[in-house]
Amino acid sequence: MAAVRSGVYPASIGTNMAQEEWMPSSLEEMRMEVGRLRQELDQATQEKMQAAEYGLQMLEERRLTSQQYEELESVYESTNRELDFAKKSLEDLHMRYQKLSQDSQEREETLLRETATREAGFVNRIASMEEEVKHSKQALANIKSENERLARLKLESDQTTESLENQRKELKENIKEHKQRETRLMQDYRQLEEDNLLLKKQMSVLKSSQVEQGALKIENKRLLDDIELVNSQLKEESRVKQVAQKQLEEALCSLDDAREQKMVLQQQVDSLTSNHKIPTTPEEPKIFSSPRQSPTQVTDFLSEFRTSETDMLNEQLEEIKREKESLLKTLEEEKGKVSETENYNKKLETEKLRYQDSINTIHKELQAMTEELKHIYKTALMVNGKRLSRIKEAGRTPAREKQPARKRSGSKLEAKTKQHLRPSGTNSQDSSSEMDRKSPKKNLKSLSGDNVAERTHKPENKVTDPITCHVLLHTTKDQIKQVRRTVDRTLDITSQLSYVDSSMAAERLELQEQVQKLKTLLNSKREQVSSLRTVLKVNKAAAETEITTLQQNFDTSRVRDQEELGSLWEEVQELRDEVANFHALRTGWASRCDDLVAQVEEMQDHVAALETEKNDVLKRQESDEKERKELEAALMAAVQQKVELEQKLEDYLDQFNRLKRSNSRVSSTINVV
Numbered sequence: 001m002a003a004v005r006s007g008v009y010p011a012s013i014g015t016n017m018a019q020e021e022w023m024p025s026s027l028e029e030m031r032m033e034v035g036r037l038r039q040e041l042d043q044a045t046q047e048k049m050q051a052a053e054y055g056l057q058m059l060e061e062r063r064l065t066s067q068q069y070e071e072l073e074s075v076y077e078s079t080n081r082e083l084d085f086a087k088k089s090l091e092d093l094h095m096r097y098q099k100l101s102q103d104s105q106e107r108e109e110t111l112l113r114e115t116a117t118r119e120a121g122f123v124n125r126i127a128s129m130e131e132e133v134k135h136s137k138q139a140l141a142n143i144k145s146e147n148e149r150l151a152r153l154k155l156e157s158d159q160t161t162e163s164l165e166n167q168r169k170e171l172k173e174n175i176k177e178h179k180q181r182e183t184r185l186m187q188d189y190r191q192l193e194e195d196n197l198l199l200k201k202q203m204s205v206l207k208s209s210q211v212e213q214g215a216l217k218i219e220n221k222r223l224l225d226d227i228e229l230v231n232s233q234l235k236e237e238s239r240v241k242q243v244a245q246k247q248l249e250e251a252l253c254s255l256d257d258a259r260e261q262k263m264v265l266q267q268q269v270d271s272l273t274s275n276h277k278i279p280t281t282p283e284e285p286k287i288f289s290s291p292r293q294s295p296t297q298v299t300d301f302l303s304e305f306r307t308s309e310t311d312m313l314n315e316q317l318e319e320i321k322r323e324k325e326s327l328l329k330t331l332e333e334e335k336g337k338v339s340e341t342e343n344y345n346k347k348l349e350t351e352k353l354r355y356q357d358s359i360n361t362i363h364k365e366l367q368a369m370t371e372e373l374k375h376i377y378k379t380a381l382m383v384n385g386k387r388l389s390r391i392k393e394a395g396r397t398p399a400r401e402k403q404p405a406r407k408r409s410g411s412k413l414e415a416k417t418k419q420h421l422r423p424s425g426t427n428s429q430d431s432s433s434e435m436d437r438k439s440p441k442k443n444l445k446s447l448s449g450d451n452v453a454e455r456t457h458k459p460e461n462k463v464t465d466p467i468t469c470h471v472l473l474h475t476t477k478d479q480i481k482q483v484r485r486t487v488d489r490t491l492d493i494t495s496q497l498s499y500v501d502s503s504m505a506a507e508r509l510e511l512q513e514q515v516q517k518l519k520t521l522l523n524s525k526r527e528q529v530s531s532l533r534t535v536l537k538v539n540k541a542a543a544e545t546e547i548t549t550l551q552q553n554f555d556t557s558r559v560r561d562q563e564e565l566g567s568l569w570e571e572v573q574e575l576r577d578e579v580a581n582f583h584a585l586r587t588g589w590a591s592r593c594d595d596l597v598a599q600v601e602e603m604q605d606h607v608a609a610l611e612t613e614k615n616d617v618l619k620r621q622e623s624d625e626k627e628r629k630e631l632e633a634a635l636m637a638a639v640q641q642k643v644e645l646e647q648k649l650e651d652y653l654d655q656f657n658r659l660k661r662s663n664s665r666v667s668s669t670i671n672v673v
Contacts, residue, residue, distance in 0.1 A: 125160070201535050215546070223327075254637075265624065579649070589638060
């Protein structure tokens with residue numbers, strides 16, 4: 001009924017309706033056909049329902065994937081916005097830092113100019129006052145009536161001295177502030193040096209990781225070369241196997257055809273002998289029996305040859321497949337390692353760039369600090385020179401009276417300072433310190449000019465090598481020695497000029513504190529030197545380990561190449577044995593073919609004797625000639641197989657030469673490393 005509704009009619013019903021031959025026996029067939037069509041319709045409806053369900057599932061999955069894509073796009077946009085905001089904030093910070101550094105430099109320059117102008121004015125005033133005092137003395141000697149005017153001048157001079165004292169106190173306070181600032185800058189400098197040491201250690205770690213990456217790259221190249229060689233061997237083996245299978249199939253087909261023809265020929269000869277009762281001789285059974293046995297012997301011989309060769313090829317294929325699987329696994333592992341090392345190297349490069357930026361900023365800060373120290377030294381020099389000249393002119397007579405006591409106190413303090421500073425100095429340094437005490441102004445000028453210039457020029461060279469680190473350490477040691485000398489000179493000056501002001505004791509205490517600070521700085525420098533030595537030792541150990549690993553890799557690769565060469569030599573020997581076996585088989589095949597040709601000739605003679613009775617014997621001779629041609633074709637196929645085996649041997653020799661070249665290339669690269 002379903003078929004009738006859908007308009008589909010079977011072929012039998014259509015023909016019966018056209019011919020109008022409706023039989024009652026076809027009702028059962030129609031019912032069966034209707035049941036079958038109903039089952040097919042149910043199956044089609046079920047398949048349509050399943051297709052609809054699959055379509056709904058696909059729509060749901062598409063909707064979920066579109067939602068995930070939109071979420072990922074929103075996350076990507078938010079991260080891009082955050083990155084742009086971070087870049088803008090970083091640029092703003094750089095601009096602020098540059099502006100602050102420029103403002104600080106301008107302030108320092110203005111302060112130095114103001115101090116220079118003030119000192120010049122003070123010097124001029126002092127000179128004018130001295131001239132006035134001289135004129136007043138001459139006037140007192142000459143004219144007594146000018147006492148009142150001189151008294152007024154004295155009052156004025158007292159006022160000026162008070163103002164100068166006030167100015168001196170202000171200058172002392174400024175010097176204290178500069179010293180405090182200097183201590184802060186020195187602390188910052190020490191912190192920056194510690195950061196620099198940490199950065200150097202990290203750089204050494206990065207260098208060792210780079211060396212490891214180079215070793216991994218070399219290993220990866222070697223594995224890729226091995227994989228290429230194995231793939232080429234697999235292709236060659238598959239090609240040889242296909243050629244051998246084709247040749248074996250052709251030989252088997254030709255042998256089957258020859259055997260069938262021989263059987264047909266033997267049956268015909270038997271039928272002829274039985275029908276016409278040909279007289280037989282004792283030699284005839286041999287002639288007719290030999291062709292029956294020859295096809296089986298040939299097939300057995302070829303089947304044995306084919307089975308042995310196929311078994312050998314199958315074993316070789318299985319071994320090559322195992323090697324291929326192992327090499328693919330190792331290649332996947334090495335690819336994973338290479339990807340990990342590449343990611344790690346990218347991270348290391350980013351960290352290296354960040355550290356280099358930080359080092360550059362630190363060097364800039366050090367340059368600014370050295371310039372500030374230079375200005376501070378200049379101001380201290382100018383202040384010390386003016387104070388010494390003023391004190392010498394003001395108190396010559398009392399200084400002569402109190403000179404022995406001052407000398408004793410100065411000698412005691414000098415001895416104490418020598419006891420404190422003797423472990424880090426030598427006799428030559430003591431003699432140079434005594435010579436420097438005689439000329440403090442010259443030494444201070446040299447200290448402020450040369451050494452500060454060295455400090456300004458040294459940070460410009462980027463500290464990236466251990467040699468430059470040693471050079472910087474030597475320069476810092478020299479600077480510390482010169483600072484000690486300046487401290488000794490200042491202590492001598494303070495001991496000689498202690499009678500001028502009661503505040504000299506406080507200055508001594510400050511100088512002693514400075515000496516203690518310098519000692520701590522010297523200890524920190526020694527610690528830095530020791531840490532730099534440890535870094536150098538670690539770098540040396542890492543380099544030695546890398547050299548040993550490279551040597552081990554070279555040895556392993558050399559041993560592996562030697563093993564591969566030995567295996568190739570063994571394969572060449574096996575191929576030579578196979579060629580010898582093939583030659584032996586070919587000789588046996590040729591002898592067998594000669595026997596078959598002789599048998600065919602005998603059969604041709606026998607058929608020629610029977611030619612008078614039947615013309616069919618001539619046809620059998622033609623079939624024998626065809627069989628001989630097929631045997632010759634089989635011989636030609638065997639010759640082609642020999643040629644292909646020789647080509648295979650040449651290919652193995654080429655692979656052997658290629659391995660030699662790769663070994664020489666690997667050895668040259670390792671020697672270069």
